[in-house]
Amino acid sequence: MPIIEVDHVSKEYQLGAMQGLKQGLLKTAARLTGKSVAERPLFKALDDVGFSIEQGEVVGIIGHNGAGKSTLLKLLAGISKPTSGSIRVDGRVAPLIEVGAGFIPDFTGRENVYLNGAIMGMSKDYIARKFDEIVDFAEMAEFIDTPVKRYSSGMKVKLAFSVATSISSEILIIDEVLAVGDLAFQQKCIERMENLIKRDGRTVIIVGHNIRQLQRFCERIMLLDHGRISRDGNPSEVCGVFYDEAQRKNIARHVITEGAIEPQRSSGDITVNSIEILDDADIPVDRIGLHEPLKIRATFTCARKLERVEFNVGLHTSDFVHVISVGNALYDALPTLEPGTHQFTCRLSDVPLRPANYALRLLIANQYKQALWSAENIRQVQIAPGRYDITKLPGLGLVDVPAEWNFE
Amino acid sequence: MLQVAKNIYDYRELMATLAWKNIALRYKQAYLGILWAVIKPIMLMLIFTLVRSFVGIDSGNVPYPVLTFAALMLWVFFQEAASEGVTSVVGNTTLIRKIYFPREIFPLTSVLTKLVELGINFLIIMALMAWYGILPGAEALWVPLLIAYTILAALTIAFVGAALNVYYRDVGNALPVMLSLLMYASPVIYPLHLVQEKLVVQQAAGEWSNLLYQVYLLNPLAGLIDGFQNVMLRGLPPDFSAMLPGFVLVACLLPLSYLYFKRAEAYFADVI
Numbered sequence: 001m002p003i004i005e006v007d008h009v010s011k012e013y014q015l016g017a018m019q020g021l022k023q024g025l026l027k028t029a030a031r032l033t034g035k036s037v038a039e040r041p042l043f044k045a046l047d048d049v050g051f052s053i054e055q056g057e058v059v060g061i062i063g064h065n066g067a068g069k070s071t072l073l074k075l076l077a078g079i080s081k082p083t084s085g086s087i088r089v090d091g092r093v094a095p096l097i098e099v100g101a102g103f104i105p106d107f108t109g110r111e112n113v114y115l116n117g118a119i120m121g122m123s124k125d126y127i128a129r130k131f132d133e134i135v136d137f138a139e140m141a142e143f144i145d146t147p148v149k150r151y152s153s154g155m156k157v158k159l160a161f162s163v164a165t166s167i168s169s170e171i172l173i174i175d176e177v178l179a180v181g182d183l184a185f186q187q188k189c190i191e192r193m194e195n196l197i198k199r200d201g202r203t204v205i206i207v208g209h210n211i212r213q214l215q216r217f218c219e220r221i222m223l224l225d226h227g228r229i230s231r232d233g234n235p236s237e238v239c240g241v242f243y244d245e246a247q248r249k250n251i252a253r254h255v256i257t258e259g260a261i262e263p264q265r266s267s268g269d270i271t272v273n274s275i276e277i278l279d280d281a282d283i284p285v286d287r288i289g290l291h292e293p294l295k296i297r298a299t300f301t302c303a304r305k306l307e308r309v310e311f312n313v314g315l316h317t318s319d320f321v322h323v324i325s326v327g328n329a330l331y332d333a334l335p336t337l338e339p340g341t342h343q344f345t346c347r348l349s350d351v352p353l354r355p356a357n358y359a360l361r362l363l364i365a366n367q368y369k370q371a372l373w374s375a376e377n378i379r380q381v382q383i384a385p386g387r388y389d390i391t392k393l394p395g396l397g398l399v400d401v402p403a404e405w406n407f408e
Numbered sequence: 409m410l411q412v413a414k415n416i417y418d419y420r421e422l423m424a425t426l427a428w429k430n431i432a433l434r435y436k437q438a439y440l441g442i443l444w445a446v447i448k449p450i451m452l453m454l455i456f457t458l459v460r461s462f463v464g465i466d467s468g469n470v471p472y473p474v475l476t477f478a479a480l481m482l483w484v485f486f487q488e489a490a491s492e493g494v495t496s497v498v499g500n501t502t503l504i505r506k507i508y509f510p511r512e513i514f515p516l517t518s519v520l521t522k523l524v525e526l527g528i529n530f531l532i533i534m535a536l537m538a539w540y541g542i543l544p545g546a547e548a549l550w551v552p553l554l555i556a557y558t559i560l561a562a563l564t565i566a567f568v569g570a571a572l573n574v575y576y577r578d579v580g581n582a583l584p585v586m587l588s589l590l591m592y593a594s595p596v597i598y599p600l601h602l603v604q605e606k607l608v609v610q611q612a613a614g615e616w617s618n619l620l621y622q623v624y625l626l627n628p629l630a631g632l633i634d635g636f637q638n639v640m641l642r643g644l645p646p647d648f649s650a651m652l653p654g655f656v657l658v659a660c661l662l663p664l665s666y667l668y669f670k671r672a673e674a675y676f677a678d679v680i
Contacts, residue, residue, distance in 0.1 A: 013678065097506050115425055115426075115429055121509070
């Protein structure tokens with residue numbers, strides 16, 4: 001028996017602002033007399049969504065802005081009701097939405113802990129028992145009797161997160177709360193979340209944009225696209241689809257106009273006319289296999305004489321993790337370029353990237369390391385499994401380094 | 409209605425905490441603190457007493473200041489509970505967007521908050537009664553029931569008003585104005601028996617007099633204030649015939665008001 005069941009749920013919002021009294025009265029009059037009225041346009045935030053979640057599952061929800069993620073969370077938490085369809089939730093839901101939004105600036109930390117706890121549905125006794133633990137976790141013992149208005153924003157979020165995660169409920173709904181505090185505290189938060197999930201066996205639904213973090217927590221991810229569930233299942237598969245979509249959008253922005261690639265930064269000294277990806281036979285490709293060689297060839301025009309020019313090419317993921325970056329400076333191959341059109345070819349003898357979509361980056365700099373031309377997301381490069389069986393790759397990691405195994 | 413009682417019981421701790429928040433928040437940075445709760449009725453009492461010295465209002469055998477204070481403390485409680493109840497949902501927008509619990513908690517908490525302030529006013533009236541040498545009789549046992557009835561009357565306005573206020577903020581702005589007008593149609597400055605004498609005994613409005621008197625009594629506060637003065641100051645039981653029209657009105661409207669609130673609450677988070 002699933003703990004959450006969502007059945008053909010749609011949610012519509014009216015677009016536009018509230019109309020004045022006169023408009024409203026006229027429309028009511030028209031409706032009463034049976035005339036047709038120009039209604040405000042409707043926006044479908046969720047469109048016929050259906051899924052079920054079993055006890056103890058940890059489910060992530062991803063999607064572009066406005067895909068309906070927060071709307072779905074609000075429906076699950078009972079804050080808002082669906083326009084059509086039904087939602088069944090068995091058990092108490094603790095929503096960690098806008099953590100700390102209920103803090104009263106004039107109250108001390110202690111008072112706010114009790115208030116916030118009560119709002120989240122904890123009893124006074126329960127909070128009293130957990131109080132020291134909450135304060136310790138937030139590292140706020142020193143300031144607990146200071147009004148919250150004197151807190152820094154980081155202190156507020158730390159305390160709020162600590163209260164919110166002390167709750168005992170069967171279902172946790174989390175909206176983008178893991179990005180709180182400094183790095184050390186974030187680590188602590190992640191550990192705490194993992195404890196809540198793994199040790200207590202809670203059912204958890206997380207919404208977020210930090211896909212890598214979600215991939216780490218969740219055993220199942222749903223991808224929302226314009227109010228519909230477009231994918232639902234294995235995290236790395238669903239996230240892969242999402243990354244590809246994001247990359248397509250980014251690359252589409254770099255339209256090549258009149259034989260020149262539009263740079264993100266440029267000093268005007270260099271224009272890049274074209275960039276190609278080639279295999280070893282010099283045939284243009286946009287996909288190569290794992291551990292196969294790859295050539296990048298670019299044609300560019302210098303407006304004036306440039307000395308000791310540095311070139312960096314690289315591949316990055318769609319969330320801008322630069323997994324490969326190579327430069328000619330390391331090989332002391334810094335050319336001096338006369339005005340006119342030139343070409344360079346850079347050969348990577350072995351691309352060790354896990355099969356997925358990557359994007360190309362190019363940076364050209366002068367001898368003082370000032371950028372002459374640079375752009376990311378220039379074009380998509382797909383790494384295919386090639387001669388390897390992808391199912392034999394371990395689940396984590398971005399780079400596959402040749403390894404030798406010995407067993408004695 | 410059973411569901412309401414269950415919700416009140418289930419969420420009693422939350423309501424107590426929210427009420428404590430409301431009170432603490434209002435008086436936190438104020439030097440006089442909670443004393444501000446009694447300043448309004450006391451000031452009004454002083455003004456009315458001053459005015460009475462020019463125009464002359466027959467207060468029967470009870471001293472006028474304590475008679476009008478009794479009326480004022482109940483009236484101010486009703487007025488503030490109703491108008492704060494109406495703005496309570498919009499005033500808690502952040503909570504409405506963040507978490508679900510039955511939304512009637514908000515108007516109920518407003519009433520609860522005002523109940524604490526009413527309690528403080530009870531200390532004042534007891535001091536006044538001691539000053540004038542009035543001893544409350546056994547009839548004073550009616551007080552809790554009268555207060556409960558006042559709460560129901562305030563909630564009748566608060567539920568429907570709070571829901572409407574989410575859609576049209578005009579309601580929250582208009583209500584205090586309307587209520588302060590209603591004060592003059594309630595026996596606050598003058599005692600009820602003056603109205604009764606004018607309309608029922610003297611038939612001042614001709615054949616309409618009796619009907620007009622019943623219309624006057626439709627205001628639940630008319631019978632309530634008189635009843636409260638009876639049990640506290642006159643040592644008499646409440647005048648049930650004076651309370652009946654108002655009570656019927658509240659009994660009819662309160663369920664409707666509550667149902668409207670519950671129907672609207674599903675959309676609070678979307679509209680607010």
